[in-house]
Amino acid sequence: MNRSTNYGKFFRHPLTSLIQNSLLYPVQLYTIDKRLHFKLDREEQKMAHEDCIFCKIIDGDIPSAKVYEDDKVYAFLDISQVTKGHTLVIPKEHTKNIYETPPETAKELFSRIPVIANAIRDAYQPLGINLLNNNEPVAEQSVFHLHVHLIPRYGDGDGYTPNWITHTEDYTSDDLQAVAKAINEQIKH
Numbered sequence: 708m709n710r711s712t713n714y715g716k717f718f719r720h721p722l723t724s725l726i727q728n729s730l731l732y733p734v735q736l737y738t739i740d741k742r743l744h745f746k747l748d749r750e751e752q753k754m755a756h757e758d759c760i761f762c763k764i765i766d767g768d769i770p771s772a773k774v775y776e777d778d779k780v781y782a783f784l785d786i787s788q789v790t791k792g793h794t795l796v797i798p799k800e801h802t803k804n805i806y807e808t809p810p811e812t813a814k815e816l817f818s819r820i821p822v823i824a825n826a827i828r829d830a831y832q833p834l835g836i837n838l839l840n841n842n843e844p845v846a847e848q849s850v851f852h853l854h855v856h857l858i859p860r861y862g863d864g865d866g867y868t869p870n871w872i873t874h875t876e877d878y879t880s881d882d883l884q885a886v887a888k889a890i891n892e893q894i895k896h
C-alpha cells in the first residue's frame with residue numbers, strides 16, 4: 708500500500724476544510740494524523756498477514772505449542788523439533804526477514820531470547836544451544852516472517868549438524884581489511 712497516496716486522500720476529505728477553519732486545527736490535525744497512520748499501519752500489516760502462517764499462529768488461527776508470549780514477541784515449538792525443545796522466537800509485528808526489520812523490533816525480539824534460552828536449559832539441561840536465523844531462500848528461509856531458531860544441543864548426533872567450511876587460507880589480512888571496509892562503507896543507521 709502506498710502510504711503517501713492514502714495520505715493525499717485524507718486531505719480531500721470534506722471534514723478537512725472544517726478542521727482547517729478551526730482554531731484547534733493543529734491539535735486536531737495532529738490527533739487525526741496519528742490515528743490515520745495507526746490505521747494504515749494496521750492495514751499494511753493485515754495485508755502482509757494474509758498468507759503468513761506465523762501471523763496465523765500469533766492470531767491463534769493455526770494451533771501451536773506456545774513457549775512464551777508478551778505484547779511484542781511470541782515463541783513456540785518448531786514443528787520439526789530438530790532437537791527436543793527446538794523453539795522459534797518471532798516478533799508479533801510481521802516483518803519478512805532481517806533485512807526489513809526495524810531496529811526497535813530486533814531489539815524487542817532479541818531481548819527475550821536469553822530468557823527463553825535459559826528456560827529451555829532449565830527444562831531439559833541441554834549441553835548448549837544454537838541460535839539460527841535464515842534469510843531468503845538461498846539461506847534456507849522457508850517461512851517469510853522473521854524468526855530465530857533456538858536449537859538446544861545434546862551432543863553429536865542429536866539432530867543438528869551445522870555445515871561450516873572455513874576459508875581462512877584464502878584471505879590475507881589485507882583482504883580481510885578490504886572486505887570489512889566495503890561493508891563498513893555501506894552501514895546506514
Ligand code: 5GP
Pocket residue numbers: 760769771772783784785786787788840841847848849850851
Ligand atoms: P526456516 O526454514 O524459514 O528458517 O524455518 C521455518 C520453520 O518453521 C521450519 O523449521 C518449520 O519446521 C517450521 N514450521 C513451518 N510451518 C510450521 C507450523 O505450522 N507450525 C510450527 N510450529 N512450525 C512450523
Ligand code: ZN
Pocket residue numbers: 755756759760761762763801802851852
Ligand atoms: Zn507474519
